[in-house]
Amino acid sequence: EGAQRVGIPRGLMFSECFPLYKVFLTKLGFEVVASDPTNKRIIEMGLDTAIGEPCFPFKVAHGHYMDLIEKKVDMIFAPAVLSGEQPNSNLRQSQTCPYLQAAPEVISSCVGVTERGIRHITPRLYFKRGSRHLKRTFIRVAKELGKPAGLAGEAFEEGMAALRAFQRRVEERGSQVLAELPEDQMAFVIIGRPYTLWDSAVNMDIGKKTQDLGILAIPQDFLPLESVDISDHWPNAYSRQIQKKLMAAQLVREDPRLRAVVVTYFACGPDSFGNPFFKDEIGEAERAGRL
Numbered sequence: 001e002g003a004q005r006v007g008i009p010r011g012l013m014f015s016e017c018f019p020l021y022k023v024f025l026t027k028l029g030f031e032v033v034a035s036d037p038t039n040k041r042i043i044e045m046g047l048d049t050a051i052g053e054p055c056f057p058f059k060v061a062h063g064h065y066m067d068l069i070e071k072k073v074d075m076i077f078a079p080a081v082l083s084g085e086q087p088n089s090n091l092r093q094s095q096t097c098p099y100l101q102a103a104p105e106v107i108s109s110c111v112g113v114t115e116r117g118i119r120h121i122t123p124r125l126y127f128k129r130g131s132r133h134l135k136r137t138f139i140r141v142a143k144e145l146g147k148p149a150g151l152a153g154e155a156f157e158e159g160m161a162a163l164r165a166f167q168r169r170v171e172e173r174g175s176q177v178l179a180e181l182p183e184d185q186m187a188f189v190i191i192g193r194p195y196t197l198w199d200s201a202v203n204m205d206i207g208k209k210t211q212d213l214g215i216l217a218i219p220q221d222f223l224p225l226e227s228v229d230i231s232d233h234w235p236n237a238y239s240r241q242i243q244k245k246l247m248a249a250q251l252v253r254e255d256p257r258l259r260a261v262v263v264t265y266f267a268c269g270p271d272s273f274g275n276p277f278f279k280d281e282i283g284e285a286e287r288a289g290r291l
Helices: 014-027 040-049 056-070 098-111 131-144 149-180 206-212 240-254 269-282 284-290
Strands: 005-008 031-034 075-077 080-083 119-121 124-126 187-191 216-219 258-262
Touching (some): 014 149, 040 056, 131 149
Parallel strands (some): 005 075, 080 124
């Protein structure tokens, strides 16, 4: 009671990083407030405040900022994730979308975060650089917030443990689903970026629509993506989201039970070339013949 309220927007990289953010900030003594799940009101606020014509998920992210402003949080914690983790040493890069990298500044300027008296915390995170970089960055954030380095180090370690536990649960559930899928049953793998894959409003509830057809829907991240090495065919793929898409394509191609449903949006520059790569990797003509 009485703790400062730190808002975290539910859009963009929220689904991949929230366990780390929440545990870290809670351990430091803050009250964590996530924006509401995407709904019509949030979408409309995003469309009203976004400038230009970026992709739909990026517009929606503006609405999540507005929702936190309406919740009267004391500050907004919105790291810019510039690179994802890269377990494959054969792949040199793991960059995120340019919009993601610029999102905190772009969205803040559109909705007027600091002009409303709300503090805006936007560290730069390079997950590819590993735990030492991340820990230094989070400790620096804690110091800016008036918290001691020792407590910050503990909070970061607990946050990373929570993130790893979440990732293990996803992996274990995916392994279970694939192991229990009968050889004669077809399943649709839903392919997409995290901010489309895990947001039912943004993806138009594609998982439920698939299930309503009597077909099992499996999120892309439930597949053992890191079990395949795409570097032989795609050594210069620098986008982490496209790398994951290509890994999923190879797994779908090799498993006769699986088909792919790709969720994408107009104005997504990386997908404009990533989707043709996906078609090449999955062997579109061959898969169509098997349908």
